[in-house]
Amino acid sequence: MGFFRKFFQGEPLQDRKIADDKQEPKQPSTKNLSRNIDYLLNEFKYTDDLKIRVLKKGDAALLYFEAMTDQEKVQQMIFDPIEMGKADHIYDIPNSKETTNLEECIRSLLRGHAIYMEDGHERVTMFNVTSVFNRSVEEPANEKVVRGAHDGFVENLMININLVRKRIEHRDLTVKFFKVGKKTNTNVAIVYMDGIANPELVQKVKKRIQSVHTDKVQSPGFMEEFMEDSPLSPFPQMLNSERPDRIVASIMEGRVAMFTEGSPTAIVAPSTFFMFYQSPDDYNTRWYAGTFVRLIRFASFLIAVGLPAFYISVVSFHFEVIPDDLITPIKSSINEIAYPPILEALVMVVIIELIREAGIRLPSPVGQTIGIVGGLVIGDAVVRAGLVSNIMVIVVALTAIASFVVPSNELSMTLRLLTFPLIFLAGTLGFVGLIFGFLLIAVHLAKLESFGTPYFAPVAPLRIKDLKDTFVRLPIFTMKQRPKGAQPVSTTAVEEGARGWKKDEQSNQSKDK
Amino acid sequence: MIRFIICNLCTLLILTGCWDQRQFKNVKLTLTIGYDEGEEGEIYETVSIPTVKGSEGIVEETVQVLSSDARTPLDARDKIDQMISESFNPSKVKVVLIGDELAKSDIYPLLDNFYRNPNSNLNAQLTIVEGTAKEAINFNSTGDTKISEYISGILKGASSATHAHADNMQMLWGELIEEGEDFTLPLLKVDEESDVIKFNGLGLMREDYYTGIKISPEQSTLFLLMEGNKGNVARMTRKVLDDQPTPILEYITFQVLDFDRKMKIRPEGKEVNVDMALNLDIHVTEYPHDHLVDEKIIEDLNNDLSNILTEEASEIFSITQEANSDVFSIGRMLKAYHPDVWKELDWAEGYKDVTFNPKVEVTIQNHGIIN
Numbered sequence: 001m002g003f004f005r006k007f008f009q010g011e012p013l014q015d016r017k018i019a020d021d022k023q024e025p026k027q028p029s030t031k032n033l034s035r036n037i038d039y040l041l042n043e044f045k046y047t048d049d050l051k052i053r054v055l056k057k058g059d060a061a062l063l064y065f066e067a068m069t070d071q072e073k074v075q076q077m078i079f080d081p082i083e084m085g086k087a088d089h090i091y092d093i094p095n096s097k098e099t100t101n102l103e104e105c106i107r108s109l110l111r112g113h114a115i116y117m118e119d120g121h122e123r124v125t126m127f128n129v130t131s132v133f134n135r136s137v138e139e140p141a142n143e144k145v146v147r148g149a150h151d152g153f154v155e156n157l158m159i160n161i162n163l164v165r166k167r168i169e170h171r172d173l174t175v176k177f178f179k180v181g182k183k184t185n186t187n188v189a190i191v192y193m194d195g196i197a198n199p200e201l202v203q204k205v206k207k208r209i210q211s212v213h214t215d216k217v218q219s220p221g222f223m224e225e226f227m228e229d230s231p232l233s234p235f236p237q238m239l240n241s242e243r244p245d246r247i248v249a250s251i252m253e254g255r256v257a258m259f260t261e262g263s264p265t266a267i268v269a270p271s272t273f274f275m276f277y278q279s280p281d282d283y284n285t286r287w288y289a290g291t292f293v294r295l296i297r298f299a300s301f302l303i304a305v306g307l308p309a310f311y312i313s314v315v316s317f318h319f320e321v322i323p324d325d326l327i328t329p330i331k332s333s334i335n336e337i338a339y340p341p342i343l344e345a346l347v348m349v350v351i352i353e354l355i356r357e358a359g360i361r362l363p364s365p366v367g368q369t370i371g372i373v374g375g376l377v378i379g380d381a382v383v384r385a386g387l388v389s390n391i392m393v394i395v396v397a398l399t400a401i402a403s404f405v406v407p408s409n410e411l412s413m414t415l416r417l418l419t420f421p422l423i424f425l426a427g428t429l430g431f432v433g434l435i436f437g438f439l440l441i442a443v444h445l446a447k448l449e450s451f452g453t454p455y456f457a458p459v460a461p462l463r464i465k466d467l468k469d470t471f472v473r474l475p476i477f478t479m480k481q482r483p484k485g486a487q488p489v490s491t492t493a494v495e496e497g498a499r500g501w502k503k504d505e506q507s508n509q510s511k512d513k
Numbered sequence: 514m515i516r517f518i519i520c521n522l523c524t525l526l527i528l529t530g531c532w533d534q535r536q537f538k539n540v541k542l543t544l545t546i547g548y549d550e551g552e553e554g555e556i557y558e559t560v561s562i563p564t565v566k567g568s569e570g571i572v573e574e575t576v577q578v579l580s581s582d583a584r585t586p587l588d589a590r591d592k593i594d595q596m597i598s599e600s601f602n603p604s605k606v607k608v609v610l611i612g613d614e615l616a617k618s619d620i621y622p623l624l625d626n627f628y629r630n631p632n633s634n635l636n637a638q639l640t641i642v643e644g645t646a647k648e649a650i651n652f653n654s655t656g657d658t659k660i661s662e663y664i665s666g667i668l669k670g671a672s673s674a675t676h677a678h679a680d681n682m683q684m685l686w687g688e689l690i691e692e693g694e695d696f697t698l699p700l701l702k703v704d705e706e707s708d709v710i711k712f713n714g715l716g717l718m719r720e721d722y723y724t725g726i727k728i729s730p731e732q733s734t735l736f737l738l739m740e741g742n743k744g745n746v747a748r749m750t751r752k753v754l755d756d757q758p759t760p761i762l763e764y765i766t767f768q769v770l771d772f773d774r775k776m777k778i779r780p781e782g783k784e785v786n787v788d789m790a791l792n793l794d795i796h797v798t799e800y801p802h803d804h805l806v807d808e809k810i811i812e813d814l815n816n817d818l819s820n821i822l823t824e825e826a827s828e829i830f831s832i833t834q835e836a837n838s839d840v841f842s843i844g845r846m847l848k849a850y851h852p853d854v855w856k857e858l859d860w861a862e863g864y865k866d867v868t869f870n871p872k873v874e875v876t877i878q879n880h881g882i883i884n
């Protein structure tokens with residue numbers, strides 16, 4: 001009814017804008033064409049890529065950023081209708097927008113629009129002729145799955161929202177846009193399910209986004225650091241992913257996803273530690289396999305964080321625990337190593353990180369070569385030279401492999417960093433240090449919060465129901481309630497009788513008998 | 514404040530002070546320790562220290578055997594430490610050998626340091642060597658490279674064949690300390706003729722010294738069954754027939770499938786009677802005469818074996834009484850169930866006066882897959 005009320009009260013109907021710009025400055029246009037152009041040129045600091053096409057023998061001008069516009073679209077949208085006689089005048093072309101505010105012209109020029117001005121008229125016409133370059137929605141290279149959807153987010157915000165909307169065709173899916181970054185004016189969108197997501201949570205996210213005052217926002221990583229609860233913690237408190245299926249699953253649990261223009265990564269708030277260990281693969285395979293793989297991932301957490309530290313404390317403090325039959329092999333391998341085990345471990349861990357970093361930056365064929373040269377040749381030579389024992393090579397290589405098992409790159413990095421303090425603790429205090437290290441990590445995890453959700457939920461605080469999708473992955477129809485970690489308002493995810501057909505069939509069979 | 518913390522942390526990192534690490538590569542592990550009687554009340558300690566060299570699979574191992582005279586075991590260790598490079602470490606010791614002459618005096622002082630030091634390996638096995646421990650440790654003409662592996666292998670084999678206990682030093686601790694209970698230790702002997710070390714029965718201990726009396730390897734299986742222990746296999750060979758064409762036909766070999774032992778103590782005044790009933794279900798593994806389907810033959814064999822073993826059991830009881838070694842824990846049971854009698858008895862000599870009434874009953878359950 002609002003539409004009619006507005007209509008009768010004579011208020012002109014306006015386009016919905018992406019972001020609220022009530023506070024933005026206004027500069028009325030004048031009837032003098034050259035003064036208008038001067039104003040714009042001055043505002044744009046006489047940049048050379050602002051193209052001015054003079055029309056009607058100097059009485060009119062078409063302005064656009066050459067780099068931002070598609071020449072074909074200019075031809076098609078502005079000149080074709082006139083040449084073909086569909087419209088008598090540029091003002092009459094239907095898909096245009098008019099304004100008398102030069103500041104608005106500036107904003108639309110920056111968006112890649114073309115504006116048309118005529119001498120003797122205040123009104124300015126704007127045409128959307130933006131050129132768009134998009135890569136295809138390919139599977140992200142760092143989050144591959146065996147079975148399941150193979151598309152991924154791209155650098156265009158609208159395409160990303162399109163990917164989400166296609167997966168959730170429901171009126172409750174809500175998108176809110178924000179402009180963040182005083183200079184970059186980056187579009188940020190939050191996406192959530194109204195009615196599942198907690199309104200307080202949504203409010204919290206909105207408030208945190210609005211209070212980001214900075215020049216530029218390059219990527220979700222920027223936003224993450226501005227918004228997260230404990231920026232000093234080594235653990236990522238917002239899950240980031242380039243996979244639409246993963247993000248959609250989080251949205252359906254009642255979490256809020258956030259996209260930024262120009263980045264294919266979406267981030268999710270609130271996130272818990274165990275979310276980083278869930279992969280879409282778990283839900284695409286049978287639940288036994290999903291459970292098994294997930295348990296292996298959790299074992300990888302312990303290996304990645306603790307194995308070098310454990311080995312160091314065994315060989316430099318507590319060699320009593322080495323099994324009798326392993327004494328000779330271990331002793332023979334470390335007997336003639338010049339350095340203490342802690343130094344050996346640090347050297348090997350640093351070498352592995354060097355190889356990894358070199359492999360990422362180089363083009364892929366060279367990267368592989370580096371991996372082989374680094375892994376095999378250096379690994380072998382280092383042992384032969386007597387710098388590092390071969391057992392230490394095994395330990396560090398296992399640690400590196402285990403750290404790559406985590407489905408999230410963020411957490412994988414965290415794990416590799418946490419190895420270092422534990423190595424130092426184990427090297428100075430042995431098992432005592434190792435236990436203290438693990439204790440501190442556990443205390444920190446239990447204390448951490450992400451947008452009001454305990455980070456270590458559902459283990460601390462314990463919620464047995466949510467453990468169905470934590471260390472194990474039980475069949476989906478048993479997960480009747482959404483995890484509490486997402487603070488959802490509506491809790492039922494799978495309704496009663498989701499497998500009701502089974503009872504029906506059984507009763508039918510008994511009737512037949 | 515932050516500067517203060519950073520300064521502190523840096524100083525701490527540099528001034529780590531005593532760093533109590535014990536690098537595995539800097540220790541000389543000893544796997545076998547032996548004690549013998551030295552001159553003038555001293556003890557004589559022998560250790561074998563394997564040194565490994567080379568990496569990448571090919572491991573060369575040289576074994577160093579060192580001995581020293583000293584007042585106490587740790588004194589000896591200090592002296593040995595002065596003879597070797599790096600430091601001597603007994604925390605992975607596998608077998609502890611005691612020469613029989615030394616064992617006849619108190620053995621507890623030798624072991625005190627193992628129990629007192631939290632790093633020692635209480636999983637080690639304790640044995641007595643007939644002759645000297647040094648002889649056994651110096652013995653090196655076996656396929657096994659390390660004497661520790663050879664000796665612990667012998668003991669493991671003996672315990673799985675029900676010849677000896679699988680007790681380690683941890684398990685012996687209770688028996689060593691407790692009154693009213695004695696124990697046995699496996700005996701080893703270096704057989705120079707056939708150039709082997711062999712298991713040579715169980716030495717009966719009285720409190721914490723070796724009595725010098727032993728249960729022979731042939732009797733040890735029955736002895737362990739009487740104690741209520743059975744390893745993986747309990748096999749015995751006994752003579753059941755006479756006047757056969759060849760002596761080999763006179764014997765039967767059987768395995769114990771299952772056994773049931775009941776001990777009952779009946780004190781009558783100051784006199785203590787012990788009834789022991791041992792039921793053995795056996796599986797005949799070797800009996801060339803065959804015809805084991807005939808019920809009469811089986812009946813006869815059952816009776817013969819029962820009589821032979823009952824006789825043997827009383828013999829074993831009298832051996833333990835001769836040694837005054839209460840290996841069947843009669844004293845402890847008396848203390849628990851008949852405290853009045855226990856108070857009146859002088860158990861130092863009381864065990865010798867106990868009357869044992871053993872009764873072994875053998876039942877052939879199985880005779881293999883041929884008739």
